[in-house]
Amino acid sequence: SQQGEEDPQALSIQEGENATMNCSYKTSINNLQWYRQNSGRGLVHLILIRSNEREKHSGRLRVTLDTSKKSSSLLITASRAADTASYFCATQTSGSRLTFGEGTQLTVNP
Amino acid sequence: DAMVIQNPRYQVTQFGKPVTLSCSQTLNHNVMYWYQQKSSQAPKLLFHYYDKDFNNEADTPDNFQSRRPNTSFCFLDIRSPGLGDAAMYLCATSSALTSVYEQYFGPGTRLTVT
Numbered sequence: 001s002q003q004g005e006e007d008p009q010a011l012s013i014q015e016g017e018n019a020t021m022n023c024s025y026k027t028s029i030n031n032l033q034w035y036r037q038n039s040g041r042g043l044v045h046l047i048l049i050r051s052n053e054r055e056k057h058s059g060r061l062r063v064t065l066d067t068s069k070k071s072s073s074l075l076i077t078a079s080r081a082a083d084t085a086s087y088f089c090a091t092q093t094s095g096s097r098l099t100f101g102e103g104t105q106l107t108v109n110p
Numbered sequence: 111d112a113m114v115i116q117n118p119r120y121q122v123t124q125f126g127k128p129v130t131l132s133c134s135q136t137l138n139h140n141v142m143y144w145y146q147q148k149s150s151q152a153p154k155l156l157f158h159y160y161d162k163d164f165n166n167e168a169d170t171p172d173n174f175q176s177r178r179p180n181t182s183f184c185f186l187d188i189r190s191p192g193l194g195d196a197a198m199y200l201c202a203t204s205s206a207l208t209s210v211y212e213q214y215f216g217p218g219t220r221l222t223v224t
Contacts, residue, residue, distance in 0.1 A: 031210055033212065035215075040198075040218070041217055042200055042215035042216050043202075044215065045212050045214065048210065092210070096158065096160055097155060097158065098213060099155075100152040102151065102152050103152055105150075
């Protein structure tokens with residue numbers, strides 16, 4: 001079964017608003033990564049947070065990790081229509097495999 | 111620019127007719143992955159190569175095979191495609207220089223089975 005579960009499954013907001021997506025996982029991890037996928041395209045790596053980190057920023061992205069709750073959140077601030085995409089969390093436990101969550105479909109309305 | 115390339119972008123095959131999807135990379139990464147992604151679902155790892163070592167996922171059907179003739183190229187062979195194999199197939203790479211496996215994806219090949 002998939003390691004990660006994400007909520008919400010779908011999120012629709014207005015341009016300029018913030019978007020928050022959550023990811024939960026089941027086992028201990030080495031790191032957690034967030035990816036973005038535009039419709040019909042490959043995934044693009046956004047940000048990585050290691051198991052010993054609690055928060056990370058990259059531009060308009062903010063990721064938090066709570067290993068005690070086995071959860072992470074991705075915050076996109078001041079959203080733009082171009083942020084419309086599916087967002088996936090992925091966990092790395094050991095070795096070279098990632099396990100992806102089911103994703104959140106974000107729609108940013110102009 | 112260094113990248114992951116997948117050809118073709120769209121592939122139509124007939125039920126039961128073997129098909130091969132290709133992936134190449136200019137990143138010189140030693141790990142290459144193949145994922146299957148169906149509509150509105152998470153990518154599902156089929157197998158991956160760590161250098162020449164092939165790692166098959168336990169639930170990957172025998173119908174799916176892979177070849178990696180050199181560092182740059184990796185192929186996905188579907189021996190007898192069924193209607194249920196219609197999906198997006200994603201190739202990805204990562205470097206094993208550190209223990210952190212950030213993956214770089216190609217644009218995908220959309221497979222249609224008629």
